[in-house]
Amino acid sequence: xxxxxxxAVYIFLVGxxxxxxxxxxxxxxxxxxxxxxWGCSFVEIGFDWLNRFIYHLGYSHAPFFCICAxxxxxxxxxxxxxxxxxxEYSIFMLLFCTTTFVSMCNGMRQNMACGILFFILVWYExxxxxLSNRVIIYMLGxxxxxxxxxxxxxxxxIIFLKYLHLSNxxxxxxxxxxxxxxxxxxxxxxxxxxxxxxxxxxxxDTNFANQSASSLGFFISTLKNILFLTILVKSRxxxxxxxxxxxxxxxxxxxxxxxxxxxxxRINMYxxxxxxxxxxxxxxxRNEYKNTNNIIMQLLILIVLVMSVxxxxxxANKLLPYNFYWETPDYSKYLKF
Numbered sequence: 001x002x003x004x005x006x007x008a009v010y011i012f013l014v015g016x017x018x019x020x021x022x023x024x025x026x027x028x029x030x031x032x033x034x035x036x037x038w039g040c041s042f043v044e045i046g047f048d049w050l051n052r053f054i055y056h057l058g059y060s061h062a063p064f065f066c067i068c069a070x071x072x073x074x075x076x077x078x079x080x081x082x083x084x085x086x087x088e089y090s091i092f093m094l095l096f097c098t099t100t101f102v103s104m105c106n107g108m109r110q111n112m113a114c115g116i117l118f119f120i121l122v123w124y125e126x127x128x129x130x131l132s133n134r135v136i137i138y139m140l141g142x143x144x145x146x147x148x149x150x151x152x153x154x155x156x157x158i159i160f161l162k163y164l165h166l167s168n169x170x171x172x173x174x175x176x177x178x179x180x181x182x183x184x185x186x187x188x189x190x191x192x193x194x195x196x197x198x199x200x201x202x203x204x205d206t207n208f209a210n211q212s213a214s215s216l217g218f219f220i221s222t223l224k225n226i227l228f229l230t231i232l233v234k235s236r237x238x239x240x241x242x243x244x245x246x247x248x249x250x251x252x253x254x255x256x257x258x259x260x261x262x263x264x265x266r267i268n269m270y271x272x273x274x275x276x277x278x279x280x281x282x283x284x285x286r287n288e289y290k291n292t293n294n295i296i297m298q299l300l301i302l303i304v305l306v307m308s309v310x311x312x313x314x315x316a317n318k319l320l321p322y323n324f325y326w327e328t329p330d331y332s333k334y335l336k337f
Contacts, residue, residue: 003089007077010097014104015066018323022105023316032061046147047109062325069104071148072111075119076273083122084277085284092280098308099276102317103269110269113149116141118273125162125243155270161246168233171249175229178253181260220303225252227300228275231282241281247274279304 019029031040036055040048047068054064076096084092104111120141124134138159145152166174229252232238238245251271258265286297312319 003077003081006093006097007073010093011066011069011073013322014069014101016062016324017065017105018325018328020328021319021322022102023318024106028065028108029061032064044109044146044148044150046144047112060325065108068108068112072104072108072115075115079119079122080277083126084280088280088284091283092277095276095279095304095308096273099311100272101319102311103272105319106317107269110149110151110266113145113152114270114273116145116148117152117155117270120145121159121243121247121274124159151267152270155267158247158250158270159243161250162243164246165238165242168238171229171233171238175225175249175253175256178256181257184260220307221255224300224303224307225255227296227303228252228279228282230296231300232278235282237278237282241278244274244278247271248278251275 017025019026032051032055036051039052051064080089080092120138124138127134142152142156232245251268254264254268258268283301311317
């Protein structure tokens with residue numbers, strides 16, 4: 001029963017949040033009440049139709065937010081429920097609930113696509129169906145996910161990472177090379193890669209010098225990724241969990257690439273759920289990995305905990321103080337739309 005209680009509570013915490021919890025939550029509030037009547041032409045059709053359907057039933061935004069959270073969390077829970085041990089599942093849910101709350105509030109559409117993609121990838125990896133049937137169902141799952149965020153179509157080929165096997169030296173070399181994107185001003189060659197004003201090109205040259213980025217945060221997250229990759233390599237997890245480990249590796253690499261190519265930073269959201277699973281597996285089975293220095297493991301756990309707490313307390317994310325939607329002082333204005 002505990003496997004379902006925690007996800008249910010998490011869904012309601014996300015869905016019943018007040019208008020001031022999360023940077024983009026006020027935008028989603030306005031979107032629901034503004035476009036619920038006539039629809040919206042600049043968001044995906046699945047999200048728009050769901051918005052209009054709930055609105056025309058006469059409900060407030062709260063059921064809509066809860067349904068959006070459900071379409072993210074439930075596919076993930078169903079996918080890993082019988083794949084992880086009790087301890088692995090407990091750690092995974094702890095990490096999942098503490099590391100995804102920011103994106104659940106500020107990236108509802110893409111998170112729904114992430115949840116569906118996660119489910120279909122795990123299903124593809126574990127099913128015994130014929131290859132042709134697997135491919136058809138996989139592509140159908142991608143199309144369903146694209147109803148909520150169309151960018152998922154562009155990463156459909158990641159399923160082939162299940163069959164990718166590199167040497168440890170190759171993994172390490174690729175990760176080291178990814179740091180070059182911290183210094184290269186890619187947007188000066190390809191202006192189209194910018195997202196609005198979010199062009200992080202020349203990250204080391206510019207962003208470290210002003211308040212738009214934290215050098216300490218960068219070094220801590222980079223240290224975490226290096227420790228994580230060290231454990232994945234030394235514990236031979238790329239061999240045991242080929243797809244999950246390769247997607248986790250993409251998360252580490254794309255984080256560096258994303259500093260110079262912001263579009264990659266957005267795409268990286270699709271792989272974060274898998275890196276969370278691998279972290280849970282590593283933490284739950286830390287005593288079995290004899291090739292890993294215990295100090296490395298303890299330091300990784302400490303950094304993950306600190307980063308999780310910081311994600312909540314950071315004023316940039318606006319998650320605290322948390323309040324329910326009916327406690328929002330100006331909530332009544334939304335009911336006048």
